[in-house]
Structure formats: C-alpha cells, structure tokens
Amino acid sequence: MRDIVRIGSGQGFWGDSLDAPVRQVEAGPLDYLMMDYLAEVTMSIMQKQRARDASLGYARDFVPLMGRLLPAMLERNVRVISNAGGVNPRSCAEAIAAVARDLRLPRRPRLGIVTGDDILDRLDDLLSRGHPLANLDTGEPLAAVRDRVQSANAYLGAAPVVDALARGADVVVTGRVTDTGLTLGPMMFEFGWRDGDWDRIAAGTVAGHVIECGAQCTGGNCLVGWERLPDMADPGYPIVEARPDGSFTVTKHKGTGGRVTVASVTEQLVYEMGDPRAYITPDGVADFTTISLKQAGRDRVEVSGVKGGPATDSLKVSVSYHYGYKAVGTLVYSWPDAYKKAKMADRILRERLGRLGLQFEEVLTEFVGVDATHGRLAGAPDPDIAEVQLRVGVRAAERAPVDRFSREIAPLILNGPPSVTGFAGGRPKIEEIVAYWPALIAKTEIHPVVDVIEA
C-alpha cells in the first residue's frame, strides 16, 4: 500500500479551463485525475443528443482530451476518473478506445465503464410500484410533471469506481456519480477502506468537496488576498495528498499560480453547504464540524480529524424536466441621468408588454451598476454614474409571449430614452427552461454495473 496517493482535480465543471487537466498531468507528480462534467441539468442535454443519435449522449470533448493525455498518463501512471460518460458511458469509452488505437501507445489502455445510474426508462415502473420520487424541496410527487421529464439519474457513489480501478481501468468513465465519489473512489481503492470505515470515508468525502470546484480552493474566487495572488493566468488546480489514516494535505504543483491557504480551503469547505454536521453522500455522512485545518508551509494545508457516520439507505436522484421558456434583454444607458433613463425605458417596456396582453410567470427588472448584485442593500447609485445597464427577464410556460418580448427590446433603441447603446448582440435568445427535480430512491432499487474494455 502506498503511503501517499495524489489525486488532482482537472476540471471543476464542463466549461472550465481547457488546459488545467494537461497541466495537472504534466507539471508534477500525480496518481489520479478527477474531472467533473455534470451540472444538475446536463443530463437532459445528453439525453436529447442520444435521442437524435444513439451513439451520442456524453461529453464529446472528453474524447480528444483523453487523446491528448493518454501518452503522458501511461508514461507517468496517472489514472483518470470522470463522469463525462453522461447517459452513454459505453459509447464514450468506445470513442476513447478508437482514439487510443490511433496513438500507438506502449500498451493498450483499459477503460472502465460505470452505468446503472440512468433510471429514465424505469420511471413508470418505479412510480407504479409505489416510489413517488417526491421533490425534496416541495414534497410534490413526480407524477405532477411526469410527461415533461427529460432525464432521471440516481447519484452513484464511490463503490463502482473502486470496482473499475480494481479491475485495472486506466480511465474510468461514469454516468451520474457524485463529485465526491470521483475522489473518494481512488482513496478507497488504494487504502482498502470499506463500508464501516466511516471516519475515513468522511475524510475522503471532505477531500472530494475541497477539490471538486478546481481552482476555487487554490486562490480562485477567494476574498482574502485576491489582489496579491501570483500568476492567476495559470492557477494550480488542487491536489489532495491522501494518506491511509484519512488525513490529507491540499496542495498544488510547484511553479503554478494561485495559493493554497487555510482561508482558500475554508471558503471552499463552506461552499454549497447545508447542515455541516450531516453532509450526506451515497458512501457515508460526513461531519464538517470535525475538520481541522493547519497551514503546513507554503501552499500546503493539512486536513485531519474528520469524523463521519454510516451511509443512508437512499440515493439522491436528479430528474430534469421541461419547465417553460425565458429570455433576458439588456440595454446600456449612459451619463447623464443614466439611472433615470434606464428606469424610464423599463416603464415603457412594461407598458408595452401590458398593452400587448402578454402573460408571464415572472418579469424581473434589474439595473446592472445599481442593484443587480445586492438589491436595495447597495443603496442609491451615484447620480453621476457613468452607465447603467437595464436588464429585463421574463419567464413563461409558453414560448409565444417570451418570443414577443424578445422583439420589444430593439425598438427602444430608436423609440426610447436617449443615450442608449450596448445592443449589438441582437435580439435576446429564447431559452428552453429545463428544471431540476431532486428526489430520493431506495438503494435496493439501483444496481451499478461496471465493465472494463481494452482499447
């Protein structure tokens, strides 16, 4: 058993830095690279892709990235774990295998495929057998929106990742697995942690939470010392140096930008936090009030003392469903009287929408430069403010009123208050709203499947 296993984050979300994963593999020692591709409603996009073409439904850019990384990965013994598989992990793995075959690598990489999370095709059966999949926030049963559901996935935990690694996978491609599971998996595999090792599982969960947002724990989005951070054009993404006893160090490669401090790690620990005593995952429940942090030299923060409890007998389920449509239009008004002009334009626009008889679920006006971030807490703006952006958004179940709204912005340029600009982007885009429905399902209903193929 190794004394230290290094697990790095290469990506905090789909759309994060293109270079970070490559830097992680090349800029210093690393054993595992985890990458998160799935936001709450990403699966709905992937289901639509697969409906059009059965070979799709995964994060396509993951495949060429693996092409770029595989030579260095095999040379340096780095394994990659990612939920880029979306609703078609097998197809994703096969696409990577095809790229690998063209690369003439020293050996054939093995690709782990984790499925069993997708319950879209099983929904009616589950509902009819008395699983209401009630919304965790509102209590409503899923039946209320059944005909508009676009995806449904249970959040798997670390266990199938451990299984894939145990079977020699160099790249583990999953569907919906918790972000923390992607980091905890390698730790459980390397150190032999099992069900019952609740404190160590909790520690691995904390490690996963720390690194799952990439550079947001290494100086990014940090209120302490942000003006003095070195080289934020090349921030070092975080690396956990994990140890068998559950303690770990958060660090980053030497020579990279950013800073790892107690402040930066603490900010990430409280990010997207509910009740800190009960951070629930498929693998266990972690108590964030037991975490001890200590700065241990430059860019090294030691984490220890983590305690946790047994896993629950449910899994969280993420369902996405069609909700309606929205659009946001903006115009910029300049000094003098920028705020007054923007307010008048808003009044004119709302008068127009009223006269057209358009019905919306919500119409929201914000004035960027005045109240878009802090509302009335920001107080009144400086009367000589240089510019104010009027920003009006609408939401409706139907597309037609949103579309009509989108055509009422441009006329204000010639018809409305003076000194208006910032409209070169054209008519506001109408967006379909795919909403998120969180629910629970008994673990006994979900059966993860792990396959390993050779490229």
Added chain:
Amino acid sequence: MGKKGARRMVQLRWLAHARSGDKGDTANVGLIALRPGYYPLLVREVTVARVARHFRGEIRGPVERFELPNLRALNFLLHGALGGGGTLSLKTDAQGKVFSTALLRMEIPVPAGLRVS
C-alpha cells in the same frame, strides 16, 4: 456578568470573509472570521434575527444558521433567495454567488476598542 462597555458598529467586511453558493432556491453563505478572536463576536452578534432583517425584502423564506467552531465559521441558509433558483431564475445572481458580499455589508456592534484591519 460584566457590563458591555462602549461599542461601535462595524461592517462584517472588516471582520470576516465569505463565500456563497446555491442549493435549489436557497443561497448558502459561509461566513469565516478573519481572525480567530473575531469568531465569538460573530457567534454572538450575527444572529438569525439580524441576518433575516438584513435581507428582508430580498429573500422570500426563512434563515437558518449553523456553527462550525472548528473553522471559525457560520453557515447561513437563506431560503427563497434565488428567484426560483437554477435554470428558472431570471436574476443576474441566479446561483447566489454574491450573497456572500451582500452579507458582508451588514453591521454589528463590537467593543469600541477592538482592533479592526
């Protein structure tokens, strides 16, 4: 019990840093003491009642508070803060990323002699 003595109002910005995020239509704000000595002050003065009053009119639901003495932090849940949250919200800050700094605007009473950076 000692008397409180002279006090002055100080913005949380000088006593704490913070980060916020979202969970559905709820914004969470983690408030972290800038110096270890400030934490008991935050616990005493940054109450649910004060925070609810601070955000009145800006959020539609209740406020909850959790303590993390190990990190010298408080975690606040601001329910009904995000205009429906996620993909529904029309707000610029649909994901609650600047509720952190909105909370740092709040003032609390501190001992008049407290050294603040």
